[in-house]
Amino acid sequence: MVVKSRTENLSEIREFINSLVRKIGVAPDVSEDIILAVDEACTNIIKHSYKFFPDGEIIIKMKYSDNKIIITIIDYGEYFHPNSIHKPDLQEYYRHKKVGGLGMYLMKTLMDEVKYSSVPGKYNQVLLTKYVNSGS
Amino acid sequence: MAEFNTSIKDQGDVSIIYLKGFLDAHTAPVLENTFSDLIDKGKYRIVANFKELSYISSAGLGVFMAFIEKIRENNGDIKLSSMNDKVYNIFDLLGFPLLYEIFKTEDEAVKKF
Numbered sequence: 667m668v669v670k671s672r673t674e675n676l677s678e679i680r681e682f683i684n685s686l687v688r689k690i691g692v693a694p695d696v697s698e699d700i701i702l703a704v705d706e707a708c709t710n711i712i713k714h715s716y717k718f719f720p721d722g723e724i725i726i727k728m729k730y731s732d733n734k735i736i737i738t739i740i741d742y743g744e745y746f747h748p749n750s751i752h753k754p755d756l757q758e759y760y761r762h763k764k765v766g767g768l769g770m771y772l773m774k775t776l777m778d779e780v781k782y783s784s785v786p787g788k789y790n791q792v793l794l795t796k797y798v799n800s801g802s
Numbered sequence: 803m804a805e806f807n808t809s810i811k812d813q814g815d816v817s818i819i820y821l822k823g824f825l826d827a828h829t830a831p832v833l834e835n836t837f838s839d840l841i842d843k844g845k846y847r848i849v850a851n852f853k854e855l856s857y858i859s860s861a862g863l864g865v866f867m868a869f870i871e872k873i874r875e876n877n878g879d880i881k882l883s884s885m886n887d888k889v890y891n892i893f894d895l896l897g898f899p900l901l902y903e904i905f906k907t908e909d910e911a912v913k914k915f
Contacts, residue, residue, distance in 0.1 A: 680857075
């Protein structure tokens with residue numbers, strides 16, 4: 667799937683992931699986790715990589731083998747490599763009115779692996795991996 | 803495109819926001835406007851009813867963080883109610899139950915004011 671970097675496309679992205687994981691027969695609660703993680707990854711790309719530039723490309727691919735779903739998301743925006751992912755301190759957020767970073771933590775929590783890699787000036791790639799039991 | 807909207811009911815001096823649909827980075831500004839309008843009117847006692855909310859991402863959760871301080875500074879609060887398990891799980895993962903009171907029913911939330 668290739669979509670433009672616009673938040674209005676998030677619902678289409680979720681539908682796309684939903685249709686793919688349904689075909690595999692993933693349990694509903696697991697598919698919901700995957701859909702949310704992809705939403706968060708794409709939202710981060712739109713905000714931080716393309717900085718709301720609406721015509722950037724986001725490429726989303728899914729591969730399923732050996733009870734493992736790997737979703738690859740590629741963008742051509744600015745170098746974006748999140749630092750360490752840790753549980754947000756909400757008290758700290760409360761004091762500083764800081765609301766970013768929640769999505770990154772959710773991705774890490776909902777998926778089994780989250781891997782970022784980038785070639786600065788060329789592309790960013792995130793791999794989201796989830797281990798599933800087919801038919802479950 | 804996913805739809806999201808809010809509606810408001812006043813019950814005494816408490817304003818109840820009904821959230822409906824899909825709350826993501828695209829639709830979060832709708833909820834921001836709802837909170838801004840209430841604050842402009844001096845309404846700081848707010849219950850958010852999640853009964854008809856099907857989906858929330860961190861962009862939606864961020865809206866609650868953005869307004870809570872201002873509301874509490876004015877002796878108000880945002881209390882949350884009627885979440886389905888899926889939505890509650892997202893709030894829980896991020897530690898929101900430490901900062902917000904979450905109730906099973908709207909009535910319980912309203913009575914806590």
